[in-house]
Amino acid sequence: MHRSNFITRLRVALAMAAAIAMPGAASADAQLDKMRAKVAAFIAEKMEKLGGSRVVYRVDTDGLREAVVAELRDDVYKTLREGRIAFSGLAIRDGRVEVNIPDAKGREQLTRKLASAAEGLPTHALAVTGSGDGLIRLAPTEAASAARLHELVDDCIAMIEQRLKDAGVTLASVQPEGTDRIRIFLPGMTEPERITAIFARKVKVSFRQVDLSMPAEQAQRGAPPDGTEVLLGIKDNKPYLVAKHSALDGDDISYAGPGFASGTKEPVASFRFNGRGTRRFAHITSENVGKPFAIVLDDKVVSAPEIREPITGGSGQISGNLTLEEANSIAMMLRAASLPGRLGLVEQQVVQPAAKP
Template identity: 80%
Template sequence: MTTPLRNRITRLIAAFATVFAIALPSATLGADTQFDKMRAKIAAFVADKMEKLGGSRIVYKVDTDGLRAAAVTDLRDDVYKTLREGRIAFSGLAIRDGGVDVKIADAKGREQLTRKLGSAAEGLPAHAFTVTDGGDGLIRLAPTDAASAERLRDLVEDSVAMIEQRLKDAGVKLASVQVDGPDRIRIFLPGVMEAEHVTAIFARKVKVGFRLIDLSMSAEQAQSGAPPAGTEVLLGFKDRLPYLVARDSALEGDDISYAGPGFTSDTKEPIASFRFNGRGTRRFAHITAENVGKPFAIVLDDKVISAPVIREPITGGSGQIAGNFTLEEANSVAMLLRAGSLPGRLGLVEQQVVQPATKP
């Protein structure tokens, strides 16, 4: 069973368990059969409740044009970063007609660029790209159709996870979140007759920030007295310990292009890994270079997830977040990192209140 499918089935089991208990399908059934049967049972149960109780039906659509534009912008930033780091002479770097154009007179420079970009995208299907020779040193790079489809699937999957988590946080016990086609998500909420209150939950943006930690006084002193100007005390995600951090983020989560769970290579401890786009990579390199030896806080929704010390400038554009996580917690942190800009990628298509069926 693939990990994404396992995650979907796990969420379906959890969602179904909130309404009534079921027996899990036989282990001899295929993963697809399990998923389809669970989805059908949940849909049928919720449809029955919608008919009896009435409720809200909400439909969201992913902004596919914005998603592709963001992918092309990320590719342009990666091209620029690779050219600068490799000291490759170039001109005319620009986004044009859904791709990235750049002119490199030296054939070795063109080969070096495509090789390094290809190596960075290896193992990341959503970052695959094509290279077209335009002649006279001009090359054109563009995300492949398969990469665009992969990004769309990832975004829809993340959106479903975000919607389910926020419904759970809001205390909604009975709901069904269903993928409808490649880019739409339908939400059924039996008994909920004020749909606008639910859509307001999804409109809230997850706040992801990288903030410097203030060492001018202890967090405990700041709690009992007055914290320095421009700072505030936040609590840790797991340890609930206080941290004195800058109010303003040195870097926002909008520049995170990838995040996922993983394990450390030595202790096999669950972690959340992340990667910045080109703009975020440059900013993160600058921040870490200026603050070597100092701690900084990775903050999600005003909770400190991790507070590592910057050992050296981080120029590669990627990092890891460790915090004595379980694998489930590491996956949740990664999902929240990805979800920072999700509300801006979802458009409300339909918001309808369904009245209960009239009794005969």
């Protein structure tokens, strides 16, 4: 095989490795691992010949623990309210969720429902302890915490691959290192700070109300109303007059991924909110039926659908003549915005080519 063709195929392979597996692809994870292994082997060979940059990041394990416990508290609150279980003192203390439930049947009902929700989900297994006076404490098991960390590292790797691809960096290897670190090799690149600059800030996602008091084009030419600004569409540069204040942000997203619309089968980016986001989104959509609502990614409007009815299920879709690659890219940015904490830079260095024998 011609060398340039081989490099081209591996570049395509790296781009494919950044994609999220579509539903129904049973062996997608195994195929992705094999693809990454092939890319890593090729990149290692290129690093020996060309040298390049080595960058190591550490995921924010403290931020992950805080996010997981906060999510657990929201789940406990939702379960208690839906089950009409009397309680008091729901709080986070020492990395655990505490709640006082005087009625023994209420305590049993809570733990049973939480256990049922976690069934088959290793990342959601709980350790529950009680003091005998109605106070119970809940926390993720060690195995669940380890599974969550593994999941976070995988999400970060996918996000890094996608953002490198979006930045035009197609020749790179992104691999886990230990339990909480991620290693990036970039053959031929002698300025690692160019790469670290890409990840120096967190992706900013916001959900904002669209102002209909005046045409966006008029606001763009003159002065927009107080509390608003004009942002452009991510694909068509169409102006949108939106509120400066964000009604929801990326921290409220619990999941995002590409998929296909059920009716048209067109590519979409689907997302789902956490408990807090679900409640806020339900309130916002109930108050603004018939009005457009902008989804903004890094100050670019990716979609501004009209709210047709209250959305109480906590999920939505971004559509609008997207390619599958665009849907995947948008979903990855939404996931990046919801990742707990930030990537911490551990090391960046220039690697010299191996000496010739």
